[in-house]
Amino acid sequence: MGALGVLSLAGALTFGVESAYAPGIALLAGSVVLAGVLGLTPPFLLAAAFLVLLAWDVGKHGFGIAREVGREPSTFRIEAVHGLSSALVYAAGATLGYGIYAGVTGGRSVVALLALLVGSVALLFALRT
Template identity: 30%
Template sequence: MSGEPATFDPTPSSVGTGLAAVAALVTVGSLVGVLHGAVLAAVGAVAIPVAVQSGSRRAHAVAASFLFAGATVAGIAGVDPVHLLVAVASAIVAWDAGQHAIGVGTQLGRAASTWRVELAHTAGSLAVASAVGVVAYAAFTGVSAQQTIVVVVLVLAALLLTWLLDR
């Protein structure tokens, strides 16, 4: 024993940060057809890993809001509904994975082996977001409404889902 006290590092693991970053990149990739939407989402994708590593839930929420803003702009511009749903679903997964990584880092610390719990949590989040996306797409194809109205409803539904996941 060296006699030095152990220090606790509450920052998130690189696994949690990476999962959030990958989901954010999927958001950007699904919006490449609309420049303004993709640029907004890219700002979020760059900021997500920085915000998660900082351990700040507020900074992470702001970074994730750029992902949602990019999806909203792309939806209003008329991006394909499938691409829009993928963008919103992956933005939700990026937000949730980052929030979870911050929480796990705060509770267990960076030195703990958390990859299994973080991967399982993100897989569950992806499954829920995918199911909601499939239902939303089915509703979109079954209802003859203007795309702008549908985009607003889908974004509001995504924000509600995000809020519910945070509870």
């Protein structure tokens, strides 16, 4: 599934076919989720999701430019800036989160976890704008 996704995505991004891009991303995301359900260890899963997210982001950005500005002008500059900064931000977020996760896991009570989860989801519902 993942291989199929990679193949489709590679084709889409090389030849600029937008209709092959979305299924490719969907396949990749599906394989990441499947891997998660089957119990892949968190660091690998995070890395895989990070890469898929980056691929999605860069692809979306690129196709957005093509739609708005056209294919003729050179867009390497803003694509590079965008790709680099996206990678940086996502990587920083994921690393920070994973650090906290690795630091606090083990030996906590299930009740605490439940209370936190209930609290965050309730807050999300309440503060949704």
